[in-house]
Amino acid sequence: MTSRFQIGETDFLLDGAPHRIISGAMHYPRVHPDLWRDRIRKARLMGLNAIETYVAWNAHEPVRGHWREDGDVDLGRFLDIVAEEGMHAIVRPGPYVCAEWHNGGLPTWLTADETIRLRSSDPRYLAEVTAYLERVNAIVVPRQIDRNGSVILVQIENEYGAYGSDTAYLETLVRVTRACGITVPLTQVDQPIPHMLEGGAHPELHKTGSFGGRVDERLATLREHQPTGPLMCMEFWCGWFDHWGEKHHTTTFADSAADLDRLLAAGASVNIYMVHGGTNFGLTNGANDSGRYLPMVTSYDYDAPISESGDLTEKFRAFREVISRHAPVPDESLPEPADAPAxxxxxxxxxDPLALVATERGSFATPPSMDELGSDVVLVEYTARARGAGVLEAGIRDYAWVTRDGRPVGRLQRTIGDEALTLPDGTELRLLVEESGRVNYDTKIGEAKGLIGAPLLDGAPLVGPWQVRTFDVxxxxxxxxxxxxxxxxxxxxxxxxxxxxxxxxxxxxxxxxxxxxxxxxxxxxxxxxxxxxxxxxxxxxxxxxxxxxxxxxxxxxxxxxxxxxxxxxxxxxxxxxxxxxxxxxx
Known part of the structure; x- marks a missing residue:
């Protein structure tokens, strides 16, 4: 049975009746596909009526022209399970998603071209984005609520007001999305800070906010910029992410529950970010750089109500109790955590495991970046003749092991600003360089990785030839x-x-x-x-x-x-x- 979902003067409307969204974020590539139903069902037990997910472009098209929508990136199956579990879905296809995900979701084959202006109305960028949105929306369109599916909202871009204010860019994304057949309401999200809400604004987009506290103040600011329609916190931050080398972040569940109660008591709709975080499997972790480069850890537990391994936490129970004051909660027993085998x-x-997956890339006068060597290269060996001792300086993105005539002599680490070491006398210099995670936020998205420029020995450039090998990690x-x-x-x-x-x-x-x-x-x-x-x-x-x-x-x-x-x-x-x-x- 089809339904109609609209934005009214004060509320979301489901078949004409006021409807409050109580949603939770869950990213399908961060959860094993055989566990999607379990995690979605547990979210429903908490009292949620919707699941929100980002769509990571680089997960679907890691190599240009090689589109995937199966296995761990079977978005259609994920949305179908949401519907089968009696819940609605919110889809946020970007093309930029942030999400502490590798490169903010943008493919490295796209960002390797430094002449393309990302997240703008650059015609070359828009041509690629248009092709991407057409593929994604071919999955989403038949699964909209007015076609007997689960999807009730689709978001355009992501936190765009924190990045730019190119209205022509947003206009194109709206036009392409509608031309693809998306009929449900379109939204935007930004932190409730005036210049962000204004920069990311478009007349066809309903404004929503992202915040984790100061609820009354944030809702008031959002209302100033969205005078009509429902208030919605599209990202209610109930936890946080972790970087390597820092502490594990947790939030007091009672404080988070109190903020959730304030949101719901104010009549707002909410999407809990994250209800279940999951895992940065493989090489999918992102990084931040606000003056210091910090890569994300493998876990994306996020201190969420449903833990990385699917346990129901104290935060889950506290949120469930809060939601029960404002909406129906399933009267079903909750599974208890169980110990794993030890x-x-x-x-x-x-x-020498790297030799098993090595590819000789040839000789270069100057060291090529990983981006010049191909899509998603993450480990490269650079070798050159370099006689004499001295101080070696190298632009490393992000971590390098240095050997001299086959003997280890030290490491270079971007995270701590350690990009120089004393090199003993010798003839051969070898650097094994690892990309530790691509920046997912702000202007350093898409920056080149690997060995950046020729290293210096006592201030003089080390000239080639450089022999290069890449490894299929x-x-x-x-x-x-x-x-x-x-x-x-x-x-x-x-x-x-x-x-x-x-x-x-x-x-x-x-x-x-x-x-x-x-x-x-x-x-x-x-x-x-x-x-x-x-x-x-x-x-x-x-x-x-x-x-x-x-x-x-x-x-x-x-x-x-x-x-x-x-x-x-x-x-x-x-x-x-x-x-x-x-x-x-x-």
Missing amino acids: FAVPLEAVP AGLGTAISAAGPESGSGSIVQGRIAGPVGLRGSFTLDAAADLFLDTRGWGKGYAWVNGFFLGRYWRRGPQRTLYVPAPVTRVGHNEVVLVELEDIVDATARFLTRPDLGHDVE
């Missing part, structure tokens, strides 16, 4: 798993081994189960279970465990693989009963 797995070493898990027994002869001494090294081990399970892989005793690298790329680990913390979704595991034989780029002091894969995201880190 066990240890000895690991064997696979030496995503393919490392499969390559190490498939390496023959003769490759497993690396020397582990009292649990210690220097990287780069691959490690693998096997274990058995009586039943598929969520697991928490302990990364203590490891340095910096990547991990897989049964070929599923869990993401990055780093001894810098605060995150100490990686979440392994139950659908990744299986009855009987299972395999864990990691690639250590620095050094291991405990060549054992330990699985813990509960996650450790760094709650005790100050």
Whole structure:
């Protein structure tokens, strides 16, 4: 049965009757697809009537012209499950999404062209965006509420007033979206700060706000700029994200619940950001740079009401109690958290794992950036002849291991501004450079990665030729798993081994189960279970465990693989009963 969703003088209207949206954010690529229904159903149990999701362009089209909408990016299936669970959906396709997601959702093949003006009415940018929106909306259009689907709102751009004020750009996005067949109301979102609300404004877009406190003040400012129609907090920040090297962020659930109560008591609609955060699986984490570059951790737990592994938290129960004062809440029992299996797995070493996935890229007069080398390159080796000792200075984005004639001599780290070291005498210089996460907010979106310009030795440029190799990091898990027994002869001494090294081990399970892989005793690298790329680990913390979704595991034989780029002091894969995201880190 089809319905009609509209914006009235004071309320959202569902088939002509006032309707309040009580929604929660959940990003489908951050949740294993076999767990979508579980997480959506739990959100409904909290009292929500809608699910909101961003659409990350780079998740659907990582390589130009190679569009995906299956598996973990099957947006259509996700929206169908929302409908089957009796809930509405809000879709926010960007094209920019922020979301602490790699490059803010924009593909690296797009941002590699530094002459394109991002998030503007640049005709070349708009041509690519138009093609993207046509693909996304082909999925969304038949799933709108007036076509018997779940979608009630579609957002144009994202926090645009914090970035620019190109009305021609917004006009094009609105026109393209409507031409695609989107008939539900269109919205915008910005923090309730006057210049942001004005910069992102368009007459066909209903203004919504993003904030996590000072509710009365924020709603008043929003009302000044949106005189009619319903008030809505499109992002009610109930938690926060984590950077490597900082503390794990949590919010007091009672304070968050009190702010939610203020919002609902004021008659506003709300989208809780996040109701369930999930995980930056693989290499999808973003980064911030407001004077200092800070990459995101692998977990996107966000201190949300539904934890990264699907547990219902104290915040969940507090929010559910608040919502029950303002709207019906399902009278169903709530599942209790359960401990995961705990066990240890000895690991064997696979030496020189990078050689398994290396591609020779040739000789260059000056070092090329990762962006010049192709889409989503994240690990590059640069080698050149460089005689003599002295101070090496290099523009590193974002982390580099430096070797001299095959011997390690140090690291360069953008996060702490460490971009110089003393180089001993020698003839060959090699830098292994890792991209640690692309900036997802403000003007540094799309910045080049890798070795930026020629390094200096005592102030003089190191001239080429530079020999360059790239590595298929995503393919490392499969390559190490498939390496023959003769490759497993690396020397582990009292649990210690220097990287780069691959490690693998096997274990058995009586039943598929969520697991928490302990990364203590490891340095910096990547991990897989049964070929599923869990993401990055780093001894810098605060995150100490990686979440392994139950659908990744299986009855009987299972395999864990990691690639250590620095050094291991405990060549054992330990699985813990509960996650450790760094709650005790100050």
